[in-house]
């Protein structure tokens with residue numbers, strides 16, 4: 131059997147480890163062969179594919195990015211499923227492993243409904259996909275943000291300043307919550323639970339009164355309670371019309387400075403959170419998901435997605451990942467409250 135592999139949507143640390151896991155398991159356990167599809171659905175629609183050998187995946191578990199490239203090409207553009215079927219037939223591809231976020235998995239679910247043999251692997255640093263406990267890439271992003279907080283703390287302490295650190299996450303606060311807890315932040319601001327300027331400044335002042343340099347971690351999708359509830363996106367739209375979130379940190383810093391009298395600086399971590407090598411945890415999770423995807427693709431479990439449940443890798447319906455955003459629940463937010471201020 132020949133399996134096509136593609137990565138689609140934004141990149142994420144661990145994609146290469148998934149690709150390696152699929153290929154290694156597929157070759158060793160099933161004697162399968164593989165086809166690399168360039169740049170997500172684009173490669174399939176434009177017949178931009180190539181054989182993927184075991185030598186191509188050597189040493190990949192620790193490498194960031196994706197050796198296959200990625201894009202946000204829509205699977206129903208340029209000929210859609212009919213064209214994909216034609217390319218798969220011509221290239222002898224029997225089934226696909228699609229690694230991507232909610233958009234890619236929604237596309238994969240529709241394609242599976244039309245009879246294309248497809249298995250999904252959930253990815254995102256945002257950890258906002260339902261149907262899986264954690265996504266690979268999230269641990270790496272949270273670790274990078276934590277290291278940044280540690281570094282910002284020493285310069286903040288030297289200058290008796292407040293530091294605002296803006297992290298990614300789109301409309302959820304998982305990266306902010308985890309890096310904020312790990313880094314000992316005095317305020318953690320997440321989209322799920324808007325806070326007022328008064329509350330934010332109270333946390334900052336309380337930390338400063340104890341002689342600490344206040345650290346505020348803010349998720350890019352956070353909005354201030356009582357103000358405009360649309361997240362700041364001062365860099366406009368991307369070429370697919372999606373709002374490019376970001377700017378809330380720069381917006382908050384002068385307000386905190388003015389209201390508390392504490393000199394305040396803002397840092398936006400941006401794509402640093404997505405680049406480079408995955409953590410050991412993400413390498414293991416990615417490799418396990420990749421191996422399970424090989425099992426699913428080679429035993430005909432199409433229309434399914436591999437998922438982490440507790441410590442086990444299980445199969446769920448592809449639609450499970452795309453039904454809703456996995457937000458930070460109230461109990462996780464309440465649990466963190468005692469640490470703030």
Ligand SMILES: Nc1ncnc2c1ncn2[C@@H]1O[C@H](COP(=O)(O)OP(=O)(O)OP(=O)(O)O)[C@@H](O)[C@H]1O
Nearest residue numbers: 138139140202203204230231232233234236237254
């Ligand atoms: N319901 C859908 N049906 C088919 N294709 C879709 C659907 N939703 C999104 N897509 C397409 O899937 C591709 C990938 O989606 P998107 O750009 O949102 O990335 P993603 O896989 O969700 O990853 P990210 O976490 O970076 O957003 C895009 O071309 C998008 O147009």
Ligand SMILES: O=P(O)(O)OC[C@H]1O[C@](O)(CO)[C@@H](O)[C@@H]1O
Nearest residue numbers: 140254255256298299300368375
């Ligand atoms: O790479 P782009 O298109 O700037 O997208 C950035 C977005 O993608 C993510 O990194 C992952 O979904 C978000 O956290 C962020 O809002």
Ligand SMILES: [Mg+2]
Nearest residue numbers: 139231232233
């Ligand atoms: Mg998406």
